Amino acid sequence: MIVDPSDLTPLQVQAYLQGAVTPRPIALASTVDAQGQVNLSPFSFFNMFGSNPPILIFSPARRVRDNTVKHTFENVLEVQEVVVNIVSYAMVQQISLASTEYPRTVNEFVKAGLTPAPSERIRPPRVAEAPVSLECKVVQIVPTGDQGGAGNLIICEVVMIHIKDSILDGAGTIDPFKLDAVARLGGDYYCRVQGDSIFKVPKPLTTLGIGIDQLPHAIRTSNILTGNDLGMLGNVEQLPAPFTATEVELRPDLVKARAQGEYAVHKLAHDYLRQGRLEEAWKILLAE
Secondary structure: OOOOHHHOOHHHHHHHHHHHOOOEEOEEEEEEOOOOOEEEEEEOOEEEEEEOOEEEEEOOOOOOOOOOOOHHHHHHHHOOEEEEEEOEHHHHHHHHHHOOOOOOOOOHHHHHOOOEEOOOOOOOOEEOOOOEEEEEEEEEEEEOOOOOOOOEEEEEEEEEEEEOHHHEOOOOOEOHHHHOEEEEOOOOOEEEOOHHHOOOOOOOOOOOOOOHHHOOHHHHOOOOOOHHHHHHHOOOOOOOOOOOHHHHHOOHHHHHHHHHOHHHHHHHHHHHHHOOOHHHHHHHHHOO
């Protein structure tokens, strides 16, 4: 399927993009207008873009259906400050309620049953229930167009960070299991960052992997080993020493696999890779 955005309506383009660009973190933005009226609204067009200075960008895009702008956007034009509150699973239904298009005079903190807490350096209140709240100064506002669906990039510098002690690990860093964040997918779908959805992939920052191109031909062209398997195998700096004949004899699973042929050996290595046992998988593949 090939889609040319110019052949679609803005609503159709939005549906494809929101379905494909996922998961998207949620910025629960609290702002105030010049009179001090509070607004609270979630945005999934959001991410971080630097740490020195610490920069966040979120986009209260123009509504596709009627090209109107959101109260958050109107507020940051008047008071260039915002608290970006991170959304956890424990509050996701309240956040959905806060996205309702209430009149500008309505306080979404009240409607969603959330607790405003004073910020340290800016006027908008933060959300007391949020696991993390980021007080920000707006440094630039960049409209990307003037039609329905166009973005309004709110570029913010973080000036104060509030983190609940309950989400920290023993080293004082944020534990993703305790954070229990949620993210937006397409349509009405969300995802919860928890359980098996959290996994580790070692970053090759200080090492130089040999690369998939340097794998032995039989491994590189295997019908059993997946792209992820090959990526793990190619991330070693050098090939480990294979199991010796004596070591092979002490491993019944490998003896059985070798007797059944290459397919079984690759399947055994694949199973070891799924368990994160990279060196053993390599030794199985290279066994004498």
